Amino acid sequence: MGFIDHLIVNAEGNSVELNGAQILVQSLKDEGVEYIFGYPGGAVLHIYDAIFQQDDVKHILVRHEQGATHAADAYARATGKTGVVLVTSGPGATNAVTGIATAYMDSIPMVVISGQVPSPVIGSDAFQEVDMVGISRPCVKHNFLVKDVTKLAETIKKAFYVASTGRPGPVVVDVPKDITDPNIKVPYKYPRKVTMRSYNPAVEGHKGQIKKAVELLLSAQRPMIYSGGGVILGEASRELIELTRTLGYPITNTLMGLGAYPATDKQFIGMLGMHGTYEANMGMHESDVILAVGARFDDRVTGKLAEFCPYAKIIHIDVDPASISKTVKVDIPIVGQVKPVLTQMIEQIKESKKQPSKKALAAWWEQIDKWRSVQCLEYDRESPLIKPQYVIEQLYEVTKGDAYITSDVGQHQMYAAQYYHFDKPRRWINSGGLGTMGFGLPAAIGVKLAFPEADVACVTGEASIQMCIQELSTALQYKTPVKIINLNNRYMGMVRQWQEFSYESRYSHSYMDTLPDFVKLAEAYGHVGMLVENKADLRSALEEAFAMKDRTVFMDIITDRTENVYPMIESGKGHHDMKLRIAPGTPTDRELA
Amino acid sequence: MRHIISILIENEAGALSRVAGLFSARGYNIESLTVAPTEDSSLSRMTLVTRGNDDIIEQITKQLNKLVDVVKLIDLAESAHIERELMMVKVKTSEATRAEIKRIADIFRGRIIDVTPMTFVIEMTGTSDKLDAFVKAIDETTIIEVVRSGATGICRGEKGLHL
Known part of the structure; x- marks a missing residue:
């Protein structure tokens, strides 16, 4: 009315x-x-x-x-x-x-x-x-x-x-x-449709290119599917899954593409790039044919360009012609919307008499499983401190892997990407390209308004959350009960990590010694505040928080302040040049003096 | 390599700054840029001279095409084309040098369009190379001002840039 x-x-x-x-x-x-x-x-x-x-x-x-x-x-x-x-x-x-x-x-x-x-x-x-x-x-x-x-x-x-x-x-x-x-x-008249002579976005891919792409894909010995945010934006998750399963090839997702392919599926080998898995990055490096779908070869994905996928022929599907061959020269570009292009490819594959070489694929999977056995995401589970990875794993279990997770920017963002296994598209909401601290809380409110019945958690850190913390007030006004998972390590964790690796641990201004009492702050805004300092309390605290369906809960979780995100490709290095986690018990796992 | 990119763009306020902004934001270089409306007043034609290897030129044309206001564009360097630039040069003259300057201007098919006891203004069109050559040919110390329009161009034959 x-x-x-x-x-x-x-x-x-x-x-x-x-x-x-x-x-x-x-x-x-x-x-x-x-x-x-x-x-x-x-x-x-x-x-x-x-x-x-x-x-x-x-x-x-x-x-x-x-x-x-x-x-x-x-x-x-x-x-x-x-x-x-x-x-x-x-x-x-x-x-x-x-x-x-x-x-x-x-x-x-x-x-x-x-x-x-x-x-x-x-x-x-x-x-x-x-x-x-x-x-x-x-x-x-x-x-x-x-x-x-x-x-x-x-x-x-x-x-x-x-x-x-x-x-x-x-x-x-x-x-x-x-x-x-x-x-x-x-x-007043609202037009049903508009046309603009200067704006005609591509829809279907070039048939000839698709045919060539399918031929190349089917002849691959060490194939890799690398998909990005474009699959989610283009609503092509179903087609991507069908294509990947039809071929039986390994698939990796970018940070923006997580959830487009179910993370719990055996063909999924994790995220790639700077904080990607060992198997995904090594797989990219050794691959001979890469199918890039709705991804843009971002510098955080490629690492050093000169060493990027040296043995691979690359097929690239993208709706934006300017994304093609912008940083990485590709062999078979296909300009078009991901969904119709993938559909056409699936049809072509079904029609084709050619089959992927079973022998080559078995050998390739064997190699990938060897890389997998490195277990690059393992961490010190015995630590008496609350490890941030542990928090995300517990969050995953408590929410049954079915929550909408928003995040801010930094270490916590990477932990969420690595340890919350997204099985559905549009569940992982983060600022990937610009890397905007302060994104997570207002984002959680926006998601909760769209899906009032769903669990929405904002995974954040004590630095990021303060950049848009005023939106706690909005959350109260519009009754958007979100859960804030504040991984509080008393550091700008990612800045500290880079300073540890590249600046001989000179922690220049990555520390705030006047943090607010987040519990009181949450309460002042009319919400529930919870402080979790002991590992033993974490699970029950999370369960308690998510049981409060109608309240916004701010969980201030005191985590191991020296934990780093691994694996890591340091800037300027290639995919095969990863820094892996140092074994448990070494000095990096101890509290700093 | 030098490329002349011709662009048909919506004749709207801000269209020029979208193109200029794209070049500065992405670090491409603009050697010259000319803009004017076409016979269809809703469209402007922009001629842009830039330099870069094939990869850079490919990105430039793709990024330009991506601008919502750009209707169509063509890289003139890809086919036979005619290039022209307008130049006006003001030179100091004296009794002794007038005849010589006039003679050089004639060789380059330049026209003298303004005369005072102390100066000439010479008008000349041609390729940018030819204009460069003329500027070199006359005595540098006599030049008061050089005004150049920047290159503009058109395809030979049937091919062209139109809706």
Whole structure:
């Protein structure tokens, strides 16, 4: 219900005129938007007044615009729909930039509506004026400045179209205040479809290329499937699983691709890259044919480019032609959406008389199993301290591996990626490309709004959580009972780890000696705080926390402060040059003095 | 290698900065850039001269194509094409040097389009190489100003860049 519904068409069926603010809100409704994440301010007051007078589109008031962008972004990651953000001009817009860049780097569909000062004063350094179109340009897929209220609905439609198609990404729509003037009314019509002559994203792959790719794949002796976030964005998990099982080949996922292939399946050999498994990285290094699906050969995946997969011929499927041969030259590029391309490949494989060599594949698996036997993710389970890996394993068991896990950035993020075995796509919500600390908590709120019945946990650290901790207040207001798993090692763990390895343990500013009492802090925000200091208490504490279905629980877990993430490919090294965990009992496992 | 990339782009505010921003953000170099509307006022045609190996040029064209405002583009270096640049040069003159400057300008098919007792303005079109050669041919100390438009170009024959 709302004022707009009955205004839109009058009894004679003629369209009725709306003002710009109403057009904006009605466009969002017609686009099927459920939630807007935002924060009001001068330039968007007309819009907020229109929001107030309807209840179809629900507004979530965050405590900082960065939180709005991360919440909308995570909502998009978990649901596949486009996230929507509304911020005011000036500082509202600039505060949103980190979140926009986060979404951009991970290709997340998002529409950000930013208020702007009235058109006549643009360029005069007016109060709360920034050139948002200019500031956001390098970190958006596209942006618009609305200059004419009669084009507003069409612009919103275009924004959603561009954000959600092809390689998705954030789109900013900058709306000057005069455009939403309540006194200027124009006929409203939300276009069903828009076409743009300058924007035609690829869909199906080139048949000839697909045929060549299948031939190469079937002739492989040491094949490897390497899949990324594109499989999740392209809803192609089912096709990836079918292809992988049909071929019987080993598969590794990138950080962004976790969950696209079930982690508990025997063909899955773990994540690859800087903190990937020994078997995944060695497998890549020794492989002769690599099928890259919706992955972009990011530097954290490839390590030293000159030593990347020296024996492999590479097939690369990507919806974005610019991703192909950007860093790594590939042999068979296929530009197209992952889902139809994989479907075509599966058909081709079924039609083909050729079969993968059973003998070669058996020998290859034997080799992979040898690498697996290194057990690169083992850690000191006997330690009396709470090991962060142990926390994630316990979290996995308590949530039966079925929770939505958001994370911040650092060691805890890698532990979550390594030890929480994601079996489904869209369950692992993290800032992979930009690496934005502060992402986890607002992200958890966004996910919980989308899936109120599901368990949502934010795996974080005591440094990251403080970057958007104000959103605890949002969690209370909108009753989004998430569980915060704070791996508290009293260090910026990943910074400390690099300083240990590369700077002779000079821990420059990676330590905070004035941490808040997180239990009291959680309580001050109206939530439940729990302190876990003893390993023996961890399991029951986790069970207790997840049993509190209607409360946000902040679990401050005091972990081994010297633990490092292994394996590690140090920057500038190749896949075969991994640093593995030092055996238990060595000095790195002891508390620092 | 030097490439001339011709781009048809939506004639909208900010379109130029999207292209310029892409080049600076990704560290590509722009030697020259010319922009003007086409016969269809909703479209601008941009001619951009850049240098790079094949991999870089491939990325440049892909990244340009990825810009939502870019409708179409062509790398003129890939086929037979005509390249032209406009230059205007203001030179100091004296009784003694006037005839010589005029003679050199004639050789390069330049035209003198402004004359004062002390100066000439010479107008010249041609490939960028030819304009370089002219600037070298005249006495460096006589040059007051050189204004160049940057190269622009068009494909020979049927081939071309249009909707």
